[in-house]
Structures are given as C-alpha cells and as structure tokens.
Amino acid sequence: MFTSLSLRLRIFLFFCLVGLGGVVLVLLAVYVGYQRSLGGDVLSAFVFTAILAGFGMVALTAGVWLLFDENVAKPIERLAATMRTRAHAGVEQQVDTHAARYLGDLAPAAEAVSTVLTKTTMETAETVAAETAHLAAEKARLTALLTEIPVAMILVSPAHQIVLYDGQAAEVLSQIHTPRLNASIFDYFKPKSLDRAYKRLAKTGKEVSFTAEGAEGKLTFDARLKPLGHAPGYMILIDDEHAQITPDAARPLVYDFDLMDNATDGARTIEDTPIRSLTFTVFDTETTGLLPHKDEIVQIGAVRVLNGKIIPGEEINQLVNPGMKIPAASTKVHKVTDRMVANAPDIHAASRSFHTFARDSVIVAHNAPFDMAFLRRHGKTNGLDWRHPILDTVLLSAVLFGASDVHTLDALCDRLGVTIPEELRHTALGDAVATGEVLCRMLPMLESRGFATFGQVIEQTRKHGRLLEDLN
Known part of the structure; x- marks a missing residue:
C-alpha cells in the first residue's frame, strides 16, 4: 500500500506527521499540566507542561527524521552512487529498487535511464574493443620486430621523464631500481654524463655516444642518445654487454605517449x-x-x-x-x-x-x-x-x-x-x-x-x- 504512494505525497505525509503529532503532544502536555494544577501549584504545572511538550516535540522530530533518513535520504544517496558507478566506472550494477521502494517512480526511472546508457556504452565499447584489438595486433608485430634488435630502448620526454621502455631496457633499469613510467631518468642514471650528452644532442641534433653511470654507482656501460627528429624528447639506446641484456628476450613495450605532452609546471602545487x-x-x-x-x-x-x-x-x-x-x-x-x-x-x-x-x-x-x-x-x-x-x-x-x-x-x-x-x-x-x-x-x-x-x-x-x- 505505502509503496504505491508518490514521492511528493510521501514527503507531504512526513510533514503532516510532524504537524499533527506536535498538536497532539501539546494538547496531551496541557491536559497533564491541567491535572497537576488542580493540586494548587499552578506554576509547577505550567513548567511541567512546557518541559513535557518540549521533550515530546524533540522525540517526535527525531523519530520522523529517522523515518525520513531511512526511507528517503539514504535510498536517494545509494541511488545516486549506483548511477554514478554505472555511468563513470563502467560497472554493470543493478539499481536496488527494493531499497528505494518508497521513492515512488524515481528508482524505476533511474533504472531505465541507466539501462539505456549502458546499452549505448556497450555498443561504443564494442567499437573501441575492435580498434583496441587492431592496435594490439600492431603492437605485437612491433614487439616481434624489436625482439630481433639487440638494443635496449628508453624513450624520454623533454622533461627527462621516462615515456617508454622495452623488455630489455626493463632488465637494465631493474638492476638499479624497479622500472617506472613517468619517473625521472636521473633516478636511474647519474645526471653528470647524461646531462652533458643531452646538451650535445640539443646543440648538434645528431646522435651522441656517452658512458652511462647507474645511480648509486651500480652500473657503468656505453650508451647512445638518439634524437627523435622534429618530435620532442630523445631516445637512449643501450647495447653494451656490461648492461647484462638478454639478446633473445621478449621485448614487451611499456609506454604512455601522453606523458610527452605533460608539461611540468613547477609553480603548481x-x-x-x-x-x-x-x-x-x-x-x-x-x-x-x-x-x-x-x-x-x-x-x-x-x-x-x-x-x-x-x-x-x-x-x-x-x-x-x-x-x-x-x-x-x-x-x-x-x-x-x-x-x-x-x-x-x-x-x-x-x-x-x-x-x-x-x-x-x-x-x-x-x-x-x-x-x-x-x-x-x-x-x-x-x-x-x-x-x-x-x-x-x-x-x-x-x-x-x-x-x-x-x-x-x-x-x-x-x-x-x-x-x-x-x-x-x-x-x-x-x-x-x-x-x-x-x-x-x-x-x-x-x-x-x-x-x-x-x-x-x-x-x-x-x-x-x-x-x-x-x-x-
């Protein structure tokens, strides 16, 4: 019966309960006070009436608030969270219509909207998945080609942050620290020789050979800095036997080219x-x-x-x-x-x-x-x-x-x-x-x-x- 009521009517009834309950409590308190005044202590009767009415109104308000919180406020909060989860986290989560049964048509309407959005999202996801599969195949071919080249590669942004590394570069980096995208290249190599080589690269625009020294003195080996043409950043190539590269190791690529565009703003907190x-x-x-x-x-x-x-x-x-x-x-x-x-x-x-x-x-x-x-x-x-x-x-x-x-x-x-x-x-x-x-x-x-x-x-x-x- 109550679940068939509209949300507006339900909220109206909450306010009616407060109003009517308040009137009943005041009349009851007045009656009790009147009975006490018959004993002759009128002041005490009035004080008692006021206290009884006050506590009664507080108890009534708390009770109505609990009902409102449990049947309206919390279900709305959960409904909003569920819709955001489906819309932004891509999770196929059903709207709990039972928990929101006192919200009138709000829960079914939210479920209908979410279902339509999910269907559209799924169709878009299928298109994206097809393109992703194509890109994955292209990446697999590139990985296979790189495996034949006995050189470790690290792509570095102009801000000297690691943007890409292959499997063999990961072997080299892991001898110093765990490989990390967006980490400073200077976390792995001492700045002095690398910075000197980078300045020569920037000045001449040509490949530069240098001796790379691992941070904390863990490694020393020959490497090359290679420019990327008109693109920003540079590439570090390592083919020194002292770098302990496994020649026929798989060459999975770890990269995020968006890091190339991330300008470092030193003033931003x-x-x-x-x-x-x-x-x-x-x-x-x-x-x-x-x-x-x-x-x-x-x-x-x-x-x-x-x-x-x-x-x-x-x-x-x-x-x-x-x-x-x-x-x-x-x-x-x-x-x-x-x-x-x-x-x-x-x-x-x-x-x-x-x-x-x-x-x-x-x-x-x-x-x-x-x-x-x-x-x-x-x-x-x-x-x-x-x-x-x-x-x-x-x-x-x-x-x-x-x-x-x-x-x-x-x-x-x-x-x-x-x-x-x-x-x-x-x-x-x-x-x-x-x-x-x-x-x-x-x-x-x-x-x-x-x-x-x-x-x-x-x-x-x-x-x-x-x-x-x-x-x-």
Missing part, C-alpha cells in the same frame, strides 16, 4: 594538480599482527597507477624478514611462514626499495594509517622520510557512497565490479592490485562530482575524518 595527471603508488602490507607499535611487516605489495590505469610489470612483491616469529594465527590469514621469510631482506632494506618505488607519487592504501604506521615507525631509525601525499580508499568510498555505507575492501570490490582471485586475497600484492583497480574506477566518479584536483579530493575526505586519521 600538489593541491592544484588534477587527479588524472597524478602518479599513484598503491600498496598493501601483511604483518605479524594488528599492533603497528610492536608488530612487524612480513610482505609488501605495490603497483603503480598512471593516467587511470595500472601499469603492467611495475610492481613490488617483496617478502620481509620481521626479525621475530610469525604467529600461527597471522600465517593462517596471509599464508606467510617463518621459512618463507628466513632469507628475505629486513624492513629497512625492503622499505628503502619501496620508498624509491613510490618517489614523486601519491601513496594510496585501504586503511592507510595502519600500513603507514609501520613504515613511519621504522623511518625514525632508517632515515626514510614518508612525507608523500596520501589517499585512502576508505575515505574515497565515504565521499562517493556515503559515510553510512560499508567501506571494506571486499565491499568496494563488489560495488565496483572488481574481482580478487581467492588465491590472491590477503596477499600484499593481491590486495594492492584490487585497491588499484578500485582507485581506477573511483577517479572518474570523483571528477563527475566536481572533485577534479587533489586538493578538492582531500577537502572532501576530511569531512569523513572520524572514520580514519588524516595522514596529509
């Missing part, structure tokens, strides 16, 4: 930077327990997100020797045993590697205060400064879906259509990948709400500060 142009390092840890002040990390997993996509191959999956026994209860959750970590690096070496991996990026985690507490505690002794800007997917979920919703990683994955293989659940890398996928789906949803810069997003997350500590 992190708060004013569009979230789409940020580089994110998404990570998770597994630990010996749940007390950051005394327990230890046993595994670190991390991936990088750039231009709304997880970069294949740019990841950390590192076991860590905690220097203590791993409790059986913890091993039961994350499957990491004492034997597995016996020869693993300690937390100082592991966190130093992760610190380099996360350089010049925004760190993202699910319940970030927990994971960061371990790193910051050890940072006091190993000298690592964890002042990276930080985003927490728990708070992003509260911004997009409302603070009253469930914000566990499993709930977010279900809501956004992210699948975590059972064998990867509660592993550091598996949860990091899942959190990265969740982040990629959230970014366009945040933009659709008008939160386009990092500062705007942080401002919104701080409205839900009671959920988690603000690490920024």
